[in-house]
Amino acid sequence: MDASDPQEALRRTVELLAGARNALALTGAGISVESGIPDFRGRGGLWERFDPQEYATIEAFRRDPPKVWRMLAELEEVVLGARPNPAHRALVELQEKEIVRWILTQNIDGLHQAAGSRNVIEYHGNGRTLVCLDCSHRVEHAQRGHQIPPPCPSCGAILKPDVILFGELIPQRALQQGREAVDTADLVLVIGTRAEVWPFAELPRIASSRGIPVVEINLERTGLSDSVADITLCGAAGELLPRLVSRLDSGGLRLGVSDFLE
Numbered sequence: 001m002d003a004s005d006p007q008e009a010l011r012r013t014v015e016l017l018a019g020a021r022n023a024l025a026l027t028g029a030g031i032s033v034e035s036g037i038p039d040f041r042g043r044g045g046l047w048e049r050f051d052p053q054e055y056a057t058i059e060a061f062r063r064d065p066p067k068v069w070r071m072l073a074e075l076e077e078v079v080l081g082a083r084p085n086p087a088h089r090a091l092v093e094l095q096e097k098e099i100v101r102w103i104l105t106q107n108i109d110g111l112h113q114a115a116g117s118r119n120v121i122e123y124h125g126n127g128r129t130l131v132c133l134d135c136s137h138r139v140e141h142a143q144r145g146h147q148i149p150p151p152c153p154s155c156g157a158i159l160k161p162d163v164i165l166f167g168e169l170i171p172q173r174a175l176q177q178g179r180e181a182v183d184t185a186d187l188v189l190v191i192g193t194r195a196e197v198w199p200f201a202e203l204p205r206i207a208s209s210r211g212i213p214v215v216e217i218n219l220e221r222t223g224l225s226d227s228v229a230d231i232t233l234c235g236a237a238g239e240l241l242p243r244l245v246s247r248l249d250s251g252g253l254r255l256g257v258s259d260f261l262e
């Protein structure tokens with residue numbers, strides 16, 4: 001479609017949303033930037049100060065957990081201090097309207113759940129729980145005490161946040177739920193992610209190959225824009241998603257004229 005007409009892109013997206021009952025929202029770092037969590041890979045992100053090869057692989061954690069915890073402690077601080085933003089809340093509304101059914105996120109910040117979303121599939125784990133690699137004991141963050149690195153209350157080994165480090169597999173249950181969500185989706189929203197990391201990257205591509213409409217919401221155009229996405233909306237998710245919701249609320253399909261008055 002004509003990417004130079006953002007009003008037409010918005011109008012068509014509202015139309016797709018109005019007709020959807022099982023939409024799947026795929027979210028990434030971009031949706032949480034407005035909550036104060038910098039994209040790890042971007043400017044000011046974690047990987048600027050911590051080489052992921054050295055600090056974020058499962059091998060590094062097994063070799064030297066206290067060292068990797070220097071990075072993890074910062075990660076925890078950023079994630080646990082963050083609050084949901086208007087983009088997270090707009091997705092809650094789209095779920096309440098029974099338009100969006102599933103949210104599949106690469107984020108580990110738990111902000112979708114904090115906003116009130118349900119059916120959240122966490123592809124890369126979450127930062128609110130810790131797991132012991134030795135005895136599989138799990139502890140909620142609030143119960144872990146202040147010691148860093150935190151010891152497992154069951155066996156004394158060092159706990160790891162229940163997030164996927166490089167070299168670890170996506171949780172089997174999340175993979176399976178993700179496939180089911182794509183299989184039943186009637187619309188896919190890609191929000192705040194370039195969807196370049198596999199296997200997450202395959203999800204919008206599978207949808208597109210099956211003729212399911214894919215709408216991309218990113219700050220700028222990405223590798224998805226020309227091949228996978230039917231519609232690309234460029235802008236902040238925290239601005240665009242609430243706008244889509246309010247157009248749905250006001251019967252946006254019939255208010256086309258206002259689109260041209262903005």
Ligand SMILES: [Zn+2]
Pocket residue numbers: 132133134135136137152153154155156157
């Ligand atoms: Zn243990």
